[in-house]
Amino acid sequence: MSELERLKRKLAREKEARKEAERILEEKSLELFQANQELVTIRDNQEAELRRQIIEIKDRERVYRNLVENATDLIYSCDTEGRITYANGMMLRFSGYTEEELIGSNFRRFVAEKYRKRVNGFYKFQLQEKLQSTYTEFPVINAEGKEVWLGQTVDLSISEGGIFNVLARDISDRKRVEKSLMLSEEKYRSIIENMELGLLEVDRNGKIIKAYPKFSKLTGYTNKELVGKDAASYFLSKEEEERMKIRNQERLEGDSEVYEVKLQKKGGGEVWVLVSGAPYYNENGVIMGSVGIHLDISFQKNLEEELRAAKAIAERSLEAKDLFLANISHEIRTPLNAIIGISELMLNSVPTPTQRKYLETIMASGDNLLCLINEILDLLKIQSGKLERVKEPTDLSEVMEHIHRSFSVIGRKKGLSVNFIDGLIPNRNYLLDATRLKEVLFNLIGNAVKFTEVGSITLEIELISSTKEFDVYSFEVADTGVGIPEEDIEKVFNIFEQASNTNTSSENGTGLGLAIANGIIENMGGELKVSSELGVGSKFRFNLSFERTNLPVEDRSSSNIGGPKSLEGYRILVVEDAEVNRFLVNTILGNWGCVIVEAINGKEAVELLKTEEFDLILMDIRMPIMNGIEASKIIRNELNLTKVPIIALTANAIQGETEKCKEAGMNDYLSKPFSQDDFYKILTKYLLAEPIIPFKNKLKSGINRKGIDSITRGDEVFQKRMVNLFVEETKLNIESFYKAITEKNEDQLKTIAHTMKAAAAHICTNDIVVIVRSIEMDDFTFEDRKNRALELIPLLEAVIIELNQAFSN
Amino acid sequence: MKGVIFTEFLEMVEKEFGDEILEEVIEESGLDGIYTSIGMYPKSDLLKMVSALSKRTKKEVSNIFQFFGLYLLESFTILYPSIFANTDTLFDFLEKAKELIRTEVRKIYPEAKLPNFETKRIDDKKFEIIYYSDLDLGELALGLIQGCLKQFKNEGQVKMTRITENDLAVNFLIKLD
Numbered sequence: 001m002s003e004l005e006r007l008k009r010k011l012a013r014e015k016e017a018r019k020e021a022e023r024i025l026e027e028k029s030l031e032l033f034q035a036n037q038e039l040v041t042i043r044d045n046q047e048a049e050l051r052r053q054i055i056e057i058k059d060r061e062r063v064y065r066n067l068v069e070n071a072t073d074l075i076y077s078c079d080t081e082g083r084i085t086y087a088n089g090m091m092l093r094f095s096g097y098t099e100e101e102l103i104g105s106n107f108r109r110f111v112a113e114k115y116r117k118r119v120n121g122f123y124k125f126q127l128q129e130k131l132q133s134t135y136t137e138f139p140v141i142n143a144e145g146k147e148v149w150l151g152q153t154v155d156l157s158i159s160e161g162g163i164f165n166v167l168a169r170d171i172s173d174r175k176r177v178e179k180s181l182m183l184s185e186e187k188y189r190s191i192i193e194n195m196e197l198g199l200l201e202v203d204r205n206g207k208i209i210k211a212y213p214k215f216s217k218l219t220g221y222t223n224k225e226l227v228g229k230d231a232a233s234y235f236l237s238k239e240e241e242e243r244m245k246i247r248n249q250e251r252l253e254g255d256s257e258v259y260e261v262k263l264q265k266k267g268g269g270e271v272w273v274l275v276s277g278a279p280y281y282n283e284n285g286v287i288m289g290s291v292g293i294h295l296d297i298s299f300q301k302n303l304e305e306e307l308r309a310a311k312a313i314a315e316r317s318l319e320a321k322d323l324f325l326a327n328i329s330h331e332i333r334t335p336l337n338a339i340i341g342i343s344e345l346m347l348n349s350v351p352t353p354t355q356r357k358y359l360e361t362i363m364a365s366g367d368n369l370l371c372l373i374n375e376i377l378d379l380l381k382i383q384s385g386k387l388e389r390v391k392e393p394t395d396l397s398e399v400m401e402h403i404h405r406s407f408s409v410i411g412r413k414k415g416l417s418v419n420f421i422d423g424l425i426p427n428r429n430y431l432l433d434a435t436r437l438k439e440v441l442f443n444l445i446g447n448a449v450k451f452t453e454v455g456s457i458t459l460e461i462e463l464i465s466s467t468k469e470f471d472v473y474s475f476e477v478a479d480t481g482v483g484i485p486e487e488d489i490e491k492v493f494n495i496f497e498q499a500s501n502t503n504t505s506s507e508n509g510t511g512l513g514l515a516i517a518n519g520i521i522e523n524m525g526g527e528l529k530v531s532s533e534l535g536v537g538s539k540f541r542f543n544l545s546f547e548r549t550n551l552p553v554e555d556r557s558s559s560n561i562g563g564p565k566s567l568e569g570y571r572i573l574v575v576e577d578a579e580v581n582r583f584l585v586n587t588i589l590g591n592w593g594c595v596i597v598e599a600i601n602g603k604e605a606v607e608l609l610k611t612e613e614f615d616l617i618l619m620d621i622r623m624p625i626m627n628g629i630e631a632s633k634i635i636r637n638e639l640n641l642t643k644v645p646i647i648a649l650t651a652n653a654i655q656g657e658t659e660k661c662k663e664a665g666m667n668d669y670l671s672k673p674f675s676q677d678d679f680y681k682i683l684t685k686y687l688l689a690e691p692i693i694p695f696k697n698k699l700k701s702g703i704n705r706k707g708i709d710s711i712t713r714g715d716e717v718f719q720k721r722m723v724n725l726f727v728e729e730t731k732l733n734i735e736s737f738y739k740a741i742t743e744k745n746e747d748q749l750k751t752i753a754h755t756m757k758a759a760a761a762h763i764c765t766n767d768i769v770v771i772v773r774s775i776e777m778d779d780f781t782f783e784d785r786k787n788r789a790l791e792l793i794p795l796l797e798a799v800i801i802e803l804n805q806a807f808s809n
Numbered sequence: 810m811k812g813v814i815f816t817e818f819l820e821m822v823e824k825e826f827g828d829e830i831l832e833e834v835i836e837e838s839g840l841d842g843i844y845t846s847i848g849m850y851p852k853s854d855l856l857k858m859v860s861a862l863s864k865r866t867k868k869e870v871s872n873i874f875q876f877f878g879l880y881l882l883e884s885f886t887i888l889y890p891s892i893f894a895n896t897d898t899l900f901d902f903l904e905k906a907k908e909l910i911r912t913e914v915r916k917i918y919p920e921a922k923l924p925n926f927e928t929k930r931i932d933d934k935k936f937e938i939i940y941y942s943d944l945d946l947g948e949l950a951l952g953l954i955q956g957c958l959k960q961f962k963n964e965g966q967v968k969m970t971r972i973t974e975n976d977l978a979v980n981f982l983i984k985l986d
Binding site for chain 2: 003009018
């Protein structure tokens with residue numbers, strides 16, 4: 001290859017290379033241009049963004065400045081020397097300076113004089129320690145020269161040589177509240193600490209948190225000695241501690257309580273306190289413990305103790321009075337017994353008319369005296385609440401008739417008519433104390449007779465309402481006597497008070513009658529009411545409720561007995577220390593033909609009984625050496641003489657005496673003084689083999705067993721059905737009888753009797769059937785039919801009970 | 810690879826071996842031999858031309874590369890005197906070289922790949938360079954470093970150690986006298 005050729009090639013390569021370089025340059029220029037264009041766009045965008053941001057920042061700055069300017073807090077800045085460099089509007093208003101005046105002045109000038117040093121030190125410390133933020137409170141003097149409390153937050157900005165940016169708020173109100181709170185707390189604390197009340201705070205476990213000075217004074221322990229100690233074990237006895245545990249539990253359940261407790265004092269000694277215990281709560285309502293307020297009540301406690309002792313003495317003397325009265329009554333009744341008894345004996349011995357008159361006077365006086373003593377004893381019982389009530393099945397109409405009978409005689413003697421109006425007393429028995437009821441009516445009627453000179457006495461009884469188990473009766477005793485002045489009505493029940501205008505000096509009477517009647521009625525659940533018109537008369541009314549019973553009346557009377565039967569040959573041991581009484585008893589018993597052996601005390605009686613047999617023992621209770629109770633116990637338990645009847649002779653009507661007799665194994669008692677009649681009744685009750693039993697009790701059975709069997713031919717199912725039918729029908733018939741009686745419907749009574757006649761003939765005994773038939777009888781009046789019906793009803797009721805018992809299984 | 814490498818290579822061949830050999834190398838390597846210093850060209854072009862030169866002159870490829878490195882460094886001092894200005898010592902220059910190369914390479918081709926190496930001044934006399942390259946141009950780099958010594962008038966040895974087998978990382982330890 002020639003040199004020329006090589007040059008040509010080289011030139012061609014150079015030319016190509018140049019063209020390529022130009023092309024590259026062209027390309028790169030374009031790239032550069034485009035890159036520039038992009039840069040311009042970017043720059044424009046950035047400028048716009050920058051402008052927008054500047055506006056935004058300015059806006060925000062304006063908002064913030066407004067906030068700061070219009071803030072109700074004081075906002076200002078200081079340099080490290082305390083010179084104010086900025087202050088918001090609030091600060092200007094607060095300080096009372098213009099901006100020009102304020103800027104450059106030192107904030108310390110506002111701080112209240114006595115706080116300046118502290119505030120200065122506080123901010124020096126912040127600067128020194130470079131604390132970013134602090135808060136403190138101090139008073140400043142505002143434009144009006146008033147002291148104002150500020151709560152000031154200060155941010156320290158380290159840049160630009162240190163700037164305090166301050167946010168301060170007027171906290172005067174809060175300070176005032178705090179101060180008044182403190183004062184009020186101080187006030188109540190001082191009240192509490194100066195009161196005579198010992199405060200003790202304990203935690204949930206009963207550990208003492210604080211003992212206030214008065215409590216310390218009360219117990220002798222200082223607060224220091226008590227804090228942290230267990231209150232209960234420090235102050236209480238063992239048993240009190242147990243009770244306190246329960247109380248603390250109640251405190252934890254939020255219950256308050258007031259109680260009395262005895263505290264042990266330091267160094268011995270006790271103090272009674274009244275404690276008001278209440279739980280206390282924290283701010284979340286959780287019980288933190290309890291506070292006890294202790295009031296020293298030792299003085300009151302001592303007084304109470306003295307009062308209690310005085311009361312015990314009073315009660316003892318009251319008991320002594322009762323005992324004295326009981327004893328006195330015994331002492332009086334024993335001779336009285338002899339006086340009345342022997343008068344009675346003498347009357348039986350055919351005296352001359354003069355002697356008889358004397359004897360009758362003696363007996364009447366004796367009776368009056370006895371009556372007085374009995375009344376005093378009754379009153380004693382009523383007043384001491386020891387009135388015994390013996391409820392026994394009782395026929396009310398019988399009681400009423402007895403009363404009527406008794407007073408008819410008494411009234412007639414005085415020329416008065418004694419009327420008895422019984423509305424309707426169903427022929428049924430009640431559980432009641434007939435003796436007490438009689439006593440009430442005797443007193444009321446006796447009183448009426450006493451104060452009535454002309455006219456009549458009316459006793460009225462009426463069934464006023466019924467429930468399933470009870471009947472309520474109203475009783476009224478009306479007289480046509482002198483009447484009671486209005487002002488004295490209230491007094492009539494007072495003991496020993498009688499209507500003042502009545503000329504009763506001639507009348508016998510204790511003045512206790514109405515008081516006793518009133519007491520008994522109250523005891524029986526009623527209320528005695530009086531109405532009276534001067535010169536017209538008085539009315540005494542009361543209602544009593546009686547419980548029905550199906551039990552028969554126990555016959556205690558032997559009034560059916562014609563006259564004294566011979567008790568000839570019965571060996572009777574009379575144990576009695578009083579000779580006069582022995583004589584009286586012996587005389588009476590001798591009249592009846594008894595063989596009498598005497599013993600003058602229990603011991604003698606026991607000795608006698610070891611060798612001799614007796615049919616009956618009459619035993620006095622109060623005797624020297626060995627009393628009747630003791631002797632009876634020995635006779636029953638040691639001598640094993642269980643069958644011989646022992647009758648107590650007692651002058652003591654005091655409750656408990658009869659129980660003691662029964663406990664000792666005695667059969668019955670006879671209250672001294674006793675009438676021959678009473679004496680006879682009780683002797684026949686225990687000596688005669690077959691005591692007289694009234695008609696009602698003799699009825700063994702009301703059922704005609706044969707009749708039932710014959711009609712049913714032993715078919716038990718049929719029997720039961722028939723009996724049930726009869727029972728249901730009979731119950732209805734009884735109701736119908738009552739209705740017919742109340743309505744005085746004679747025809748209805750006949751119809752009922754007619755309807756039940758056939759069934760009764762099959763099921764009941766003949767004597768019942770006879771009564772049923774008699775109700776229908778032609779020539780009977782309504783009264784006759786009514787009485788028959790009333791007689792029939794209890795019999796039918798008994799039959800129902802009997803049938804139910806016999807055919808229930 | 811930057812066009813200046815190619816234009817300088819062709820110039821070195823022409824200067825050192827004459828224009829006849831230049832034409833033969835271009836012909837032998839099957840290339841058109843048209844390069845401009847502002848263009849970018851494939852590395853394979855250089856390898857083909859070096860291989861053709863080695864064949865024609867019976868010289869080792871590695872020697873050619875090392876020699877070209879020395880030549881190239883000298884050309885740079887003329888072409889880009891600014892990069893050597895304000896730099897007094899060899900080690901200072903080597904520490905700044907990476908940044909200088911980056912500017913030169915990327916001023917026209919922002920995406921171009923850069924030679925990657927780390928420098929470590931051990932003491933006043935010792936300096937270490939670790940060169941990472943997938944171009945297998947260790948000898949070229951050695952020539953360039955030797956050229957630098959010469960440029961800053963330093964006497965000393967440059968010891969080249971291949972860290973990995975395929976020459977992807979090469980260690981140069983410079984010890985000045």
